[in-house]
Amino acid sequence: MSLKVLTILGIIANMIAVLPVAEAQTTSLATCLPEFDWMNDSRNQSPCVVAAYMQGACTNGEYIVQPLAPSYHYIGPTVKQDNPCQCSTVVYSLMSACGMCQNRTIEGWSAWQTNCSVVYTQQFPESIPFGINVPGWAYLDVVTKDTFSAAAAKADICK
Ligand SMILES: *[C@@H]1O[C@H](CO)[C@@H](O)[C@H](O)[C@H]1NC(C)=O
Ligand SMILES: *[C@@H]1O[C@H](CO)[C@@H](O)[C@H](O)[C@H]1NC(C)=O
Numbered sequence: 001m002s003l004k005v006l007t008i009l010g011i012i013a014n015m016i017a018v019l020p021v022a023e024a025q026t027t028s029l030a031t032c033l034p035e036f037d038w039m040n041d042s043r044n045q046s047p048c049v050v051a052a053y054m055q056g057a058c059t060n061g062e063y064i065v066q067p068l069a070p071s072y073h074y075i076g077p078t079v080k081q082d083n084p085c086q087c088s089t090v091v092y093s094l095m096s097a098c099g100m101c102q103n104r105t106i107e108g109w110s111a112w113q114t115n116c117s118v119v120y121t122q123q124f125p126e127s128i129p130f131g132i133n134v135p136g137w138a139y140l141d142v143v144t145k146d147t148f149s150a151a152a153a154k155a156d157i158c159k
């Protein structure tokens with residue numbers, strides 16, 4: 001083989017080796033209790049996984065949902081993080097479900113959106129990422145009662 005061919009093969013081999021590193025990481029390290037299985041999407045993924053993908057839509061597909069320690073809850077974006085995905089009630093609902101399914105508490109929508117310059121009520125500002133099916137309950141109203149409601153979400157599935 002000529003040196004040129006070897007060089008090209010070398011470049012291709014490098015590209016293949018680099019690919020997994022460049023691949024976006026959108027995942028959840030949090031695990032849900034089995035009694036919250038009903039919160040899974042139709043691909044059998046927990047709300048924490050769905051929430052990770054949705055938040056990754058604003059951060060180049062990179063987002064890891066960390067588990068919550070006892071007596072902690074997820075909070076909305078900081079001023080610096082202020083990004084449209086996290087300022088959507090859809091993400092708030094999914095992250096609330098993710099907190100609840102770990103047997104943790106949640107915060108109200110008004111607290112969550114404190115640092116948001118623009119909020120997206122019952123809508124999501126980006127294209128839905130591939131790999132998830134967002135449950136319908138994530139689009140329910142959380143503004144009126146200022147909270148995500150697991151009861152309302154469950155009722156929405158059964159309707
Ligand atoms: C729900 O999702 C979790 C985590 O993705 C999975 O371990 C579990 O088997 C799922 N349950 C059902 C009923 O799909
Ligand atoms: C808003 O952002 C500040 C810092 O930028 C942070 O300390 C605070 O926790 C945020 N508020 C909420 C409700 O997330």
Ligand SMILES: *[C@@H]1O[C@H](CO)[C@@H](O)[C@H](O)[C@H]1NC(C)=O
Nearest residue numbers: 033035070071102103104105
């Ligand atoms: C859920 O949390 C409550 C209160 O923190 C605790 O008493 C209970 O044991 C927890 N349940 C599970 C299944 O972890």
